[in-house]
Amino acid sequence: MKKFEHEVIFCIVNAGFSDAVMDAAREFGARGGTVIRARGTANMEAEKLFGITVQPEKELVMILVKSAIKEDILHALYRAVGLNTPGQGIAFSMPVDQVVGLSEAPIEPKAEEQAE
Amino acid sequence: MSEAITKKEKTPIRARAARAPRGSKRIEQVTAPHKLKLLFTIVNRQKAELYADLLQAYDVNMQMFLSAQGTASTEMLQYLGLGDDEKVVIASIIREDLAADALHMLEEKFRTIKNGKGIAYTVPMSGTIGVAVYQFLCNHRGDRV
Structure with a gap:
């Protein structure tokens, strides 16, 4: 079984919540992400039946991370922008087998850590 | 009757296998279909066409451009208006055996092209469905020139 060193996390949230996604991901070591505007589609019949509307404007955030921190980030995203939050987000990850262009410089410590 | 037919069909295959030992030329000619990969390239919007053209040299027949925005971590650059966060995600379908070469080329271009x-x-x-679709995606031209 091939072991993948990196994973790409896709997180689909309501428009305007991409910053919340990145804030949650950065806490666990993610560096940066890419936001793609998207349009969600929902089952119209189900929407009528349940009397809810699904906001069609979505943002798809792609975050490339090391496999070691993937689980932590997915849990953080679930807590911060999961389906039970206004962000109504879903997140999933896919294996990435080859990567180029990532900077390997260490992440700068947070302000509180620097003060210590 | 049907048993007789299957026996007749099986004999020549066995005979061929006996004549062609493992590793011989006849067996090497049979090649497995190429596996495919999805190659994501994220670059500045001005350079999107350039990178798409570069990738087409690696038997890439289909590319999708997605307008995107980078999540700039350097806030000061944003305040100064220097942050170039307008990006394009190029999603290309590429053959597995050519992916490594394409990535090496991209790595070099990322280093050498200004603002690239x-x-x-x-x-x-x-997986994919449809022979024609597969042949298009892996640029398998066969006898078509």
Whole structure:
């Protein structure tokens, strides 16, 4: 079984919540992400039946991370922008087998850590 | 009757296998179909066409451009208006045996092209449907020239 060193996390949230996604991901070591505007589609019949509307404007955030921190980030995203939050987000990850262009410089410590 | 037919069909195959030992030329000619990968390339919007053209040299027949925005971590650059966060995600379908070469080329271009920094990664594809679609995606021209 091939072991993948990196994973790409896709997180689909309501428009305007991409910053919340990145804030949650950065806490666990993610560096940066890419936001793609998207349009969600929902089952119209189900929407009528349940009397809810699904906001069609979505943002798809792609975050490339090391496999070691993937689980932590997915849990953080679930807590911060999961389906039970206004962000109504879903997140999933896919294996990435080859990567180029990532900077390997260490992440700068947070302000509180620097003060210590 | 049907048993007789199957026996007749089986004999020549066995005979061929006996004549052609493992590793011989006849067996090597049979090649497995190429596996495909999804190559994501994220670059500045001005350089999107350039990178798409470069990738087409690696038997890439289909590319999708997605307008995107980078999540700039350097806030000061944003305040100064220097942050170039307008990006394009180029999703290309590429043959597995050519993916490594394409990534090496991209790595070099990311380093050498001014304002051309980006990242690229490949994701394995597990399936596709339709022979014509597959041949188009892996640029298998066969006898068509």
